[in-house]
Amino acid sequence: MGNTFGKIFRITTFGESHGNGVGVVIDGVKPNFKLSLKQIQYELNRRKPNQSNITTSRNETDEFEILSGVLNNETLGTPICVIVKNKDAKSSDYKNLETIFRPSHGEFSYFKKYGIVDFRGGGRSSARETIGRVIAGAIAKQILSKKKIEIIAHTKQVGNIIAKTFSKNEIEKNFLRCGDSVVAKKMEKKILQLKSIEDSIGGVVECIVQNFPSGIGEPVFDKLESELAKAMLSIPAVKGFEIGSGFNCALMKGSEHNDEFYFEKKTNKIKTKTNFAGGVLGGISTGEEIIFRVAVKPPSSIAMKQKTVNKFGENVDIKILGRHDACICPRVVPVVEAMCAITLLDLIFQNETIK
Amino acid sequence: MGNTFGKIFRITTFGESHGNGVGVVIDGVKPNFKLSLKQIQYELNRRKPNQSNITTSRNETDEFEILSGVLNNETLGTPICVIVKNKDAKSSDYKNLETIFRPSHGEFSYFKKYGIVDFRGGGRSSARETIGRVIAGAIAKQILSKKKIEIIAHTKQVGNIIAKTFSKNEIEKNFLRCGDSVVAKKMEKKILQLKSIEDSIGGVVECIVQNFPSGIGEPVFDKLESELAKAMLSIPAVKGFEIGSGFNCALMKGSEHNDEFYFEKKTNKIKTKTNFAGGVLGGISTGEEIIFRVAVKPPSSIAMKQKTVNKFGENVDIKILGRHDACICPRVVPVVEAMCAITLLDLIFQNETIK
Amino acid sequence: MGNTFGKIFRITTFGESHGNGVGVVIDGVKPNFKLSLKQIQYELNRRKPNQSNITTSRNETDEFEILSGVLNNETLGTPICVIVKNKDAKSSDYKNLETIFRPSHGEFSYFKKYGIVDFRGGGRSSARETIGRVIAGAIAKQILSKKKIEIIAHTKQVGNIIAKTFSKNEIEKNFLRCGDSVVAKKMEKKILQLKSIEDSIGGVVECIVQNFPSGIGEPVFDKLESELAKAMLSIPAVKGFEIGSGFNCALMKGSEHNDEFYFEKKTNKIKTKTNFAGGVLGGISTGEEIIFRVAVKPPSSIAMKQKTVNKFGENVDIKILGRHDACICPRVVPVVEAMCAITLLDLIFQNETIK
Amino acid sequence: MGNTFGKIFRITTFGESHGNGVGVVIDGVKPNFKLSLKQIQYELNRRKPNQSNITTSRNETDEFEILSGVLNNETLGTPICVIVKNKDAKSSDYKNLETIFRPSHGEFSYFKKYGIVDFRGGGRSSARETIGRVIAGAIAKQILSKKKIEIIAHTKQVGNIIAKTFSKNEIEKNFLRCGDSVVAKKMEKKILQLKSIEDSIGGVVECIVQNFPSGIGEPVFDKLESELAKAMLSIPAVKGFEIGSGFNCALMKGSEHNDEFYFEKKTNKIKTKTNFAGGVLGGISTGEEIIFRVAVKPPSSIAMKQKTVNKFGENVDIKILGRHDACICPRVVPVVEAMCAITLLDLIFQNETIK
Numbered sequence A, B, C, D: 001m002g003n004t005f006g007k008i009f010r011i012t013t014f015g016e017s018h019g020n021g022v023g024v025v026i027d028g029v030k031p032n033f034k035l036s037l038k039q040i041q042y043e044l045n046r047r048k049p050n051q052s053n054i055t056t057s058r059n060e061t062d063e064f065e066i067l068s069g070v071l072n073n074e075t076l077g078t079p080i081c082v083i084v085k086n087k088d089a090k091s092s093d094y095k096n097l098e099t100i101f102r103p104s105h106g107e108f109s110y111f112k113k114y115g116i117v118d119f120r121g122g123g124r125s126s127a128r129e130t131i132g133r134v135i136a137g138a139i140a141k142q143i144l145s146k147k148k149i150e151i152i153a154h155t156k157q158v159g160n161i162i163a164k165t166f167s168k169n170e171i172e173k174n175f176l177r178c179g180d181s182v183v184a185k186k187m188e189k190k191i192l193q194l195k196s197i198e199d200s201i202g203g204v205v206e207c208i209v210q211n212f213p214s215g216i217g218e219p220v221f222d223k224l225e226s227e228l229a230k231a232m233l234s235i236p237a238v239k240g241f242e243i244g245s246g247f248n249c250a251l252m253k254g255s256e257h258n259d260e261f262y263f264e265k266k267t268n269k270i271k272t273k274t275n276f277a278g279g280v281l282g283g284i285s286t287g288e289e290i291i292f293r294v295a296v297k298p299p300s301s302i303a304m305k306q307k308t309v310n311k312f313g314e315n316v317d318i319k320i321l322g323r324h325d326a327c328i329c330p331r332v333v334p335v336v337e338a339m340c341a342i343t344l345l346d347l348i349f350q351n352e353t354i355k
Helices: A037-047 A091-097 A107-114 A120-125 A127-146 A168-173 A181-196 A224-233 A246-251 A329-352 B037-047 B091-097 B107-114 B120-125 B127-146 B168-173 B181-196 B224-233 B246-251 B329-352 C037-047 C091-097 C107-114 C120-125 C127-146 C168-173 C181-196 C224-233 C246-251 C329-352 D037-047 D091-097 D107-114 D120-125 D127-146 D168-173 D181-196 D224-233 D246-251 D329-352
Strands: A010-015 A021-027 A064-066 A080-085 A150-158 A203-210 A238-243 A261-264 A269-272 A290-296 A306-309 A315-318 B010-015 B021-027 B064-066 B080-085 B150-158 B203-210 B238-243 B261-264 B269-272 B290-296 B306-309 B315-318 C010-015 C021-027 C064-066 C080-085 C150-158 C203-210 C238-243 C261-264 C269-272 C290-296 C306-309 C315-318 D010-015 D021-027 D064-066 D080-085 D150-158 D203-210 D238-243 D261-264 D269-272 D290-296 D306-309 D315-318
Touching: A010 A127, A010 D021, A010 D080, A021 A127, A021 D010, A037 A064, A037 A127, A037 A329, A080 A127, A080 D010, A080 D080, A107 A120, A120 A127, A127 A150, A127 A329, A150 A168, A150 A181, A150 A329, A168 A181, A203 A329, A203 B246, A224 A238, A224 A290, A224 A329, A224 B224, A224 B238, A238 A246, A238 B224, A238 B246, A246 B203, A246 B238, A246 B290, A290 A329, A290 B246, B010 B127, B010 C021, B010 C080, B021 B127, B021 C010, B037 B064, B037 B127, B037 B329, B080 B127, B080 C010, B080 C080, B107 B120, B120 B127, B127 B150, B127 B329, B150 B168, B150 B181, B150 B329, B168 B181, B203 B329, B224 B238, B224 B290, B224 B329, B238 B246, B290 B329, C010 C127, C021 C127, C037 C064, C037 C127, C037 C329, C080 C127, C107 C120, C120 C127, C127 C150, C127 C329, C150 C168, C150 C181, C150 C329, C168 C181, C203 C329, C203 D246, C224 C238, C224 C290, C224 C329, C224 D224, C224 D238, C238 C246, C238 D224, C238 D246, C246 D203, C246 D238, C246 D290, C290 C329, C290 D246, D010 D127, D021 D127, D037 D064, D037 D127, D037 D329, D080 D127, D107 D120, D120 D127, D127 D150, D127 D329, D150 D168, D150 D181, D150 D329, D168 D181, D203 D329, D224 D238, D224 D290, D224 D329, D238 D246, D290 D329
Parallel strands: A261 B306, A306 B261, C261 D306, C306 D261
Antiparallel strands: A010 A021, A021 A080, A064 A080, A150 A203, A203 A290, A238 A290, A238 B238, A261 A269, A306 A315, B010 B021, B021 B080, B064 B080, B150 B203, B203 B290, B238 B290, B261 B269, B306 B315, C010 C021, C021 C080, C064 C080, C150 C203, C203 C290, C238 C290, C238 D238, C261 C269, C306 C315, D010 D021, D021 D080, D064 D080, D150 D203, D203 D290, D238 D290, D261 D269, D306 D315
């Protein structure tokens, strides 16, 4: 029963990896908004498989169909349902997995919970579910964009390789979606090397939100950072979330960590000299840049032989067929942006009710 | 509008630091449960101020009154309202703060959002709000305890001092609530030293959940780790959340990070050799120990003189009066346990609906 | 788990009839609203027992205490908790009811559900629970009043006696809260006659909302009339809800029932000549007067001897002690207004998110 | 934002009358339930247009496609999305309605709310939206049926013609879905007569729930009757809801209205001699039959010439083209059953959380 996210701009996703299709229903979209369908497809393309040599070679065009809520590309204020049919599903690759549990894969816990699993392609636990999120996020981004709010995620780290510089314009120029093209090359090399030995690698994705207004967030439980944390941890493969100083704050003194307020004459605004807060105080945005990071685990579906057990509790070896990513960061980037956009837009809408 | 948490075991907190009182309404408690009021007071005492030389000296006994939902200490299945009246509020300490923004404090963003703030003691953004959480958590813990589920949080790190060993029984024996009493001494020394120079320090609190059943968590948005992340980031001063391997997963290869399944004969269960997953896969519990950490920032209310601005945008110096903690970790420990208990119990209740 | 109502202006009530107290937490109130505490007490007085010879003689002053969310009578935007302590509870009157089920009283079904009931005074199923609703409603009414929206309920019918005229100013001038003072006299006589023979009588309460804007309501499930219907059927003793033509529509032809649109020059608005719709079309307000009625059953707690069974399935006679109303309509009137105000204000707030 | 219904068994509908399609996402379905697709189609056929001479002649086969949540007809516990593509949409019939408001039709209020309307076929306000409800209801009914719970709705009244007898088996034997075949003939004659003069007529649909367990319903707001009332008033054309005695209770004395408890030896249960309560007390089911009625207005889309205004406030005449029902009761019957099933199943699931 946990397939809905948001209170006002509210999305419900559905679909299994190898079922008839995946998609999303979006409720709470304002009427009279002119949608760019091209932008939706652009975001889906950023998420889709087989973009490069470091991603899975499953071949899906991920073309979407809008069933409702839109007339002549304009929103009606009614729920928007968008679907993507599944096409290149090679269910035969998963034949041997019906009784064997892949190490560190959600099938085990899904089986424990539901007693039934669509093992084909990971079923509901497949990252293919994120298509619905990316579609909804693409719409949210368009609405935020009208308010000049921009959301930019990028691969910050792969293994022990960390981006040294950050240039927004570099992100889409390399397979890694890294803001540092030089370091991106090293990351790519690292990933390909691990792929060649049938292994995979983790990383960190960072997200920056620019021009975000102050006053957004709903204490004491639906704080801006609480909702973002929930959104991020709901993305497959994410093991951690931190905002502003994050875990580094443990090492800091109050006198260092406190962001000094000052008055900026040209904008007529109160600003802070540093931003260890990451753009939030007490669960509410300050007007500074929002900045957060998520930890992305190495893909569990690796080709090398592994030990595991089957449903009957017997020790077995497993060789995972199917087409998998050696590092998921580049494909997590658009999903982080999507979930961030959905979360922030919902909070903006919530805030409108107290004006 | 964000003062309610949970879907079935659902809490709503209310109250400002220096208002008439704080408290909580808990809906969704099962009927016929015998409550230990002593356990509730015990948890409140762990949270309350003036426990030691490293915490604030505000003197509140934090005695609670149950207004509803309980008859002869037994739950009725109706909403339980519990209140704590505010007593030792020195509002005069906050007189000078009505127009001056304390650096890195929620008052600034509250003012930006609401246009009005109860500045006395931080108002709603005060950690005093967590009293309601601790009460609800104390009830949740009692219910979980009947299912043999135990939740233990402890101070893992203060500044660069990290606990080396972990013994459950040590936690309540030192002011730090650290599982390593030797290291706890060093932490305490560090904190007192910073307090003496009117500064403060951050830290890390870790939480372990034992005997938690498999199959709990509601993909794809209300995953166990998503709900925990939200719960933790809703606690004042928390800047980050990680589960299992956490941010360290970025450095790991799939072949390292994958937790190998094996069949344990004596328990007749499928277990994993390692637990980098931290007890969750695909948003659902695996039956392994749940383990997560939160980053706790250094308290922003430090006594030393700081630069800031007032409401009128003028540069001013500030000396923060009032009674504040130099390191909040020991008092965050019971709040982490409370929010963890509330979150997990709610997810257990949600899971009962698919049985 | 059903003790919360509303999405944005959201109330949670708590309390049993003879417990420590009853009350409400209201979340989603806009900040900076100047509350009239007098108005709150006025509404509580309209609901309270022992107002006249036709209502119960339980003697409660129903004085309220605000615990949070308000500073100098001004709303902070944080949750407002208001409590009323129970004082004149004669629990001894209910001693004999611990094992005997009162005919047509909620205790039976509460016992079936929860396996435990606070039998004293009806516990949670007591109409005393509506105190929380009336408090929240009094606040909602003040906010609506600023928008010129007025909500007026009145006793339309008692037994077969139906009000013939309607004058707003008459309502508070008679014990019945009837808009027709002449008929009110007859109603009162009828009720006293039934009371004298230890019986009770049902009735109909009508509610009119004036100056309500068009465009409010959230199809397709949270329609204005759906939310009102839910709100009304949640009031103790209510057995039916109808809006506009209501059940009479069954007898009507489309050509009669259709409300003809016309353009009104002086207001520059499209109006309708009739209002069989009752102010809503397709779940959204039209701008016409909202008008609805609720059916109120005769109080089940009558003094005359009745046959029933006890917990052990034995046939027993029952004489109900305690102090009860012979007709509940006059006290339902303020509760209908309160729930109407809460419902409409919440829908107005919801509508603000699409602007 | 009001397109979702239910807390645990939760449905979200989408779609406009002449858009690409309509449908539903159902979350909270238990896993491992074997679905009968035939039953779903059967219910859709009961709702669909062009069943008889008294319903619209729009020709839709209403064949559904399941996109997700089901594997080999078995539920996975994941969200089930079912869609129906729109085929026989004659949008040209609505060309003249883009600027003219049909009397008593939702387009006016939709336009007031959203500022944009898909006028073709009524857009979102079309009864075609109920397809999603009927699909979800068909699934809910199957699950309830396994618990021996049966839901039967029937046309009780058309104009002033009221069914005198009730036989479950007669319902599907006449176009009216009336339990009295003799009276059904008279109803049909009445409707055809009104159709011949381009008019329409209202009615009453009654619903009976058999074998429903006691203890279901969530006071104080989500009472069984509150949720049913909301569900029923959310159905297009419904103007009233009453349960048990309903509005007739206004005429009754407590001594008449009280349902006397007695102990039934053969079932070992406490029963009531009468059932004016309609199966609920205090918002919780008693174990008696649940019985309620809804008032259904005459269809507003009548062919005869009517006066109205256009968007520009000009007086105009209107002749409504398109294919419309002269009495909607027979097609409301399956929708009432569907919404009743969805509501009751959700409350049953909610109740499981307190066991």
